[in-house]
Amino acid sequence: MASIALKLFFFLGLFVCDTWAQYTPDWDSLDKRPLPAWYDESKLGIFIHWGVFSVPSFSSEWFWWDWQGAKLPGVQQFMQDNYRPDFTYADFASMFTAEFYNSDEWANIFNSSGARYIVFVSKHHEGYTNWPSKYSFNWNSMDVGPKRDIVGELAQSIRSKTNIHFGLYHSMFEWFHPLYLNDKSNNFSTQDFVNQKTLPELYEIVNNYKPDVVWSDGDWEAMDDYWKSKDFLAWLYNNSPVKDTVVVNDRWGKNVGCVHGGFYTCGDRFNPGHLVAHKWENAMTIDKYSWGYRRNAKLVDYLTMEELIDTFVKTVSCGGNMLMNVGPRHDGTIDPIYQERLKAMGDWMAVNGDGIYGTRPWKYQNDTINPDVWYTMKQGDSGTLVYAILLNWPTGDMVRLGAPMTTVSTVVTMLGFPEKFSYISTGTAGMIINLSPINPNINPSKYAWVFQLEGLAN
Numbered sequence: 001m002a003s004i005a006l007k008l009f010f011f012l013g014l015f016v017c018d019t020w021a022q023y024t025p026d027w028d029s030l031d032k033r034p035l036p037a038w039y040d041e042s043k044l045g046i047f048i049h050w051g052v053f054s055v056p057s058f059s060s061e062w063f064w065w066d067w068q069g070a071k072l073p074g075v076q077q078f079m080q081d082n083y084r085p086d087f088t089y090a091d092f093a094s095m096f097t098a099e100f101y102n103s104d105e106w107a108n109i110f111n112s113s114g115a116r117y118i119v120f121v122s123k124h125h126e127g128y129t130n131w132p133s134k135y136s137f138n139w140n141s142m143d144v145g146p147k148r149d150i151v152g153e154l155a156q157s158i159r160s161k162t163n164i165h166f167g168l169y170h171s172m173f174e175w176f177h178p179l180y181l182n183d184k185s186n187n188f189s190t191q192d193f194v195n196q197k198t199l200p201e202l203y204e205i206v207n208n209y210k211p212d213v214v215w216s217d218g219d220w221e222a223m224d225d226y227w228k229s230k231d232f233l234a235w236l237y238n239n240s241p242v243k244d245t246v247v248v249n250d251r252w253g254k255n256v257g258c259v260h261g262g263f264y265t266c267g268d269r270f271n272p273g274h275l276v277a278h279k280w281e282n283a284m285t286i287d288k289y290s291w292g293y294r295r296n297a298k299l300v301d302y303l304t305m306e307e308l309i310d311t312f313v314k315t316v317s318c319g320g321n322m323l324m325n326v327g328p329r330h331d332g333t334i335d336p337i338y339q340e341r342l343k344a345m346g347d348w349m350a351v352n353g354d355g356i357y358g359t360r361p362w363k364y365q366n367d368t369i370n371p372d373v374w375y376t377m378k379q380g381d382s383g384t385l386v387y388a389i390l391l392n393w394p395t396g397d398m399v400r401l402g403a404p405m406t407t408v409s410t411v412v413t414m415l416g417f418p419e420k421f422s423y424i425s426t427g428t429a430g431m432i433i434n435l436s437p438i439n440p441n442i443n444p445s446k447y448a449w450v451f452q453l454e455g456l457a458n
Contacts, residue, residue: 023237025230027260033237035262035279038165038212039247041358042116043316044349045213046342047169047283047325048106049121049291052128052145054330055092061292061327064089064126065175093128093139098146101332103157109334110164113342114349116357117165118158119215119323122151122205127174131208135200155209165245167213168205172198172227172251174218188226202232210241216251224253224260249281263321271311275318275361282315285325286341293327293335302337305344309447312345313389316356317365317374348447351416355387355450362386369402369430386453387415393449394435402430409455416444421451 023029053061059075060066066075068089079087110118123129123136131151132142141150151168158166173180179193205211214236219227229252237243250261258266264280271282285291286303294301303311308324315322324345326338349356359376367373372392378385388401404410405428412421412433422434433451443449 023234025234027230027256030230030233030237031260033262036212036245036247038245039117039263039321040279042165043321043356043359044113044115044312044345045117045119045167045281045321045323046110046113046115047119047121047285047291047323048328049124049293049325050150050328051121051124051130051292052089052092052096052126053124053292054328055095057293057295057330060290060294061124063292069175089126090139093144096128096141096145096330098141098148098150098330098332101146101148101150101153101328103153104161106154106334107157107161107164109339109342110158111162112346113324114346114353115164115324115342117167117213119167119169119213120151120154122168122170123201124169125171125173125175125218127171127177129201131205133201133204135197135204151205151209155211165212166209167215167247168209168211169215169217170202170205171218172216173221183226184221188222191226191228194226194228199228199232203235206236206240206242206246212242212245212247214246214248216249219251219256220254222254224256227253229253229256271315271320272318273314273366275365276320280320281323282311282320283323283325284311286338287325287327291325291327293329299337302341305341305348305447308341308345309348310391312356313374313391313448316359317361317376317389319361344446348445351444352389352448352450354415355389355452359387364403367401367403370400373399373401375403380454382454384456384458386456388451388453390449390451397436398432398434400426400430400432404431404453405429405457406431407455407457411454413452413454414438414444415450415452417442 023033049061053063056063058078063075066072067079122131127136127139129136129140131140131149133140138144141148155166158164177193179196183190183193206214224230233248236246248262250257250264252261258264264278265283266280269282269284270280287294287297288301288303312322326334328334355376359378362375362377364375372390374389376387386404390399406425412423414421419437421437424432426432
């Protein structure tokens with residue numbers, strides 16, 4: 001009897017292990033993993049770059065490298081003019097005070113934007129971890145600086161105060177870590193940095209904070225085999241606590257970007273302007289020149305709402321999500337200009353979200369004759385709904401579209417507006433919509449206008 005029970009246990013063990021081991025550590029297998037539906041449906045995310053670089057808040061989040069790696073003259077002069085000669089980058093960490101950091105307030109600010117997910121920088125290339133990592137002694141937010149678990153506080157607030165998915169960015173490399181520099185000097189034939197730093201940190205943040213996004217970066221100097229990316233992703237998809245919900249990007253080795261991964265980023269501010277077959281993301285910044293906060297930024301350095309909406313609409317029309325970055329100050333405050341942009345985006349989405357959330361690219365992305373119009377579509381209760389998003393209001397009382405093919409059942413409405421619009425069909429394709437019902441006093445949007453087209457020909 002004992003022998004039979006042992007054999008049965010062994011058989012069940014093999015079955016369970018085989019069931020769990022759905023993905024093997026190779027790209028052919030990993031690339032077959034379906035992207036969880038929540039990500040494509042979300043469309044808008046918020047990126048948050050916060051770290052020791054937020055203390056000097058000059059040049060960019062690459063301040064340490066610009067100062068002591070690239071040795072940019074402007075950054076070196078800034079340090080010479082404002083800090084003692086023996087000042088080190090590590091001295092900035094004690095000034096990363098976060099005294100006004102209130103994760104509940106942050107959650108409310110991000111929630112007001114209409115974003116459905118956030119990606120918070122757990123560690124940038126400087127190596128400082130915004131959580132009390134066991135693998136970053138005295139260079140983490142609990143040991144030096146705020147003396148707080150920044151990641152943990154934000155995760156708790158996002159999950160308790162909002163329905164936003166919580167994600168984490170993590171840099172694979174660190175500019176000046178001696179183990180990494182030694183591996184690099186050996187042409188990455190050794191993997192001490194990966195084994196002792198990168199991988200342990202990745203497992204740590206996934207197990208401790210259960211992010212729905214693992215946004216990797218800092219991979220571009222070495223191949224994916226050095227980073228052991230495929231082994232990590234196989235674990236992430238098979239056995240991690242977020243295996244069913246997690247999404248990842250494509251920055252897992254210099255041979256991987258725009259080729260493998262859950263969604264493609266291909267490069268910062270990637271926005272091709274045409275349909276991309278694989279799900280992709282436009283990671284971009286409200287500050288045109290930096291991901292981290294800059295004290296000397298000018299008003300013209302920030303994207304206007306018109307520019308943000310323009311970027312967002314074109315991104316979604318072509319099958320992408322937009323990850324819109326903000327950079328908090330060292331004290332934990334988010335500047336009013338960022339708050340204003342986020343709130344204005346949320347106000348726009350409150351009116352026009354039906355043409356964004358859960359949509360798919362239509363057969364046309366940009367209109368065939370009107371460059372100011374971009375399209376999305378979704379399935380409604382009565383069939384396919386096509387959304388024509390008008391970026392600039394015309395000077396007259398009509399707007400012409402070249403792509404839609406009308407039928408006797410076609411109905412034209414505008415999101416946020418109660419009345420139907422009359423139109424004229426123009427030949428085998430195209431239509432002219434009469435805008436006369438709209439006037440400046442009752443216009444539902446400030447920046448872009450979404451026409452819902454129901455009952456078009458296929």
